Amino acid sequence: xxxxxxxxxxxxxxxxxxxxxxxxxxxxxxxxxxxxxxxxxxxxxxxxxxxxxxxxxxxxxxxxxxxxxxxxxxxxxxxxxxxxxxxxxxxxxxxxxxxxxxxxxxxxxxx
Amino acid sequence: xxxxxxxxxxxxxxxxxxxxxxxxxxxxxxxxxxxxxxxxxxxxxxxxxxxxxxxxxxxxxxxxxxxxxxxxxxxxxxxxxxxxxxxxxxxxxxxxxxxxxxxxxxxxxxxx
Numbered sequence: 001x002x003x004x005x006x007x008x009x010x011x012x013x014x015x016x017x018x019x020x021x022x023x024x025x026x027x028x029x030x031x032x033x034x035x036x037x038x039x040x041x042x043x044x045x046x047x048x049x050x051x052x053x054x055x056x057x058x059x060x061x062x063x064x065x066x067x068x069x070x071x072x073x074x075x076x077x078x079x080x081x082x083x084x085x086x087x088x089x090x091x092x093x094x095x096x097x098x099x100x101x102x103x104x105x106x107x108x109x110x111x
Numbered sequence: 112x113x114x115x116x117x118x119x120x121x122x123x124x125x126x127x128x129x130x131x132x133x134x135x136x137x138x139x140x141x142x143x144x145x146x147x148x149x150x151x152x153x154x155x156x157x158x159x160x161x162x163x164x165x166x167x168x169x170x171x172x173x174x175x176x177x178x179x180x181x182x183x184x185x186x187x188x189x190x191x192x193x194x195x196x197x198x199x200x201x202x203x204x205x206x207x208x209x210x211x212x213x214x215x216x217x218x219x220x221x222x223x
Contacts, residue, residue, distance in 0.1 A: 032210040043201055043214035044154070087154075091210045098144075099205075099212055103153035 001026045006088050006102035013109055017078045021105045023071045023088030032091035033064055035073050037084045038104065044087055047073075078109045114138045115215035117202050123221045124192050132187045132218050134202030142205040143185040144212065145169075145177060147198040154201070160185055192222040 006023045013019050025033075033050035048055065050062040050071055061074040071088055088102035115136045124130050134143065145157040146169075156169030158177040166177060174196060176188045189196055202215040 034211065041199070041217075041219075043216050045214070046211050049209070049211065089212075098156070098159060099210070101154040103151070 003027060003092070003100035004088050004090050004102040006105050008103055008105060010106040010108060013078055013107070015078055015080060015109055015111055017109075018074065018076050019078060019107065020075075021073045021086055021088070021107075023073075023102055025069050025071070025088075025090045025100075027090070027092050028066075028069060030069075030090045030092050033062075033071050034089040034091075034099070035060075035062055035071075036087040036089055036101075038087060039084050044101075047086070075107075078107075080109050080111060083107055083109045115202060115204055115213055117200075117215040117218050119218060120216065121219045123223065125223055126193055128192050130189045130192055130220070132200055132202075132220070134185045134187070134215055136183050136202075136204045136213075136215075138204050138206075138213060139182075140204035140206060140213075141182060142207065143179070144203040144205070145175075145185070145187045146201045146203065147171070147196075148201065148217075149198050157187065157200075189220075189222075192220075194222045196220065197222050 035047040036044040037047045038044040048057050050064045054063045059076045063072045085104040085106045087104045090100045118133045141162045144159045146154045148154050155171050160179045178186050200218045203212045205212045
């Protein structure tokens with residue numbers, strides 16, 4: 001079983017739409033969770049960390065459900081500039097510092 | 112200036128050649144990583160280093176070697192390149208406190 005699994009998409013949504021991405025992780029000892037964004041042929045960049053209580057950064061909301069080993073990212077009021085691949089990333093507690101990446105979910109926002 | 116730099120940015124080489132990819136960082140992080148990315152396969156870890164004296168194999172280390180010359184420098188070598196090593200290679204560093212990783216711009220390697 002893969003460490004991190006994501007729906008690869010693609011998700012195609014109009015501007016202004018709300019879209020949600022989901023991710024599951026296999027190791028219950030995982031301690032840190034992140035969402036990264038990757039534009040085509042560019043390096044991944046940290047979008048936001050995911051905290052146990054859930055957290056919000058502008059139009060982006062991340063949630064963590066430890067019992068279900070499930071992470072989500074909600075994007076409200078989608079912009080054309082949100083088009084990218086979103087990577088779910090998990091840090092397994094036993095090897096702190098080593099991250100495990102999902103394959104990514106591709107999002108295209110159209111005008 | 113970029114915090115994590117990689118050279119070269121693009122490279123075309125022939126099967127059997129030795130090639131080195133270099134990574135430098137100014138973030139002051141002890142931890143550094145090399146990944147490769149292939150379409151549909153996501154990022155896969157090749158090697159990682161938690162400090163200058165520490166080198167660890169990742170998921171796909173066969174055919175690769177690394178050298179940690181200093182805290183700021185971590186290089187990846189392909190001793191005898193083969194076509195299935197054609198990929199996008201990323202170097203990354205991480206903050207011990209948060210675990211967040213910061214990536215270089217990538218090296219696009221083509222082995223013909």
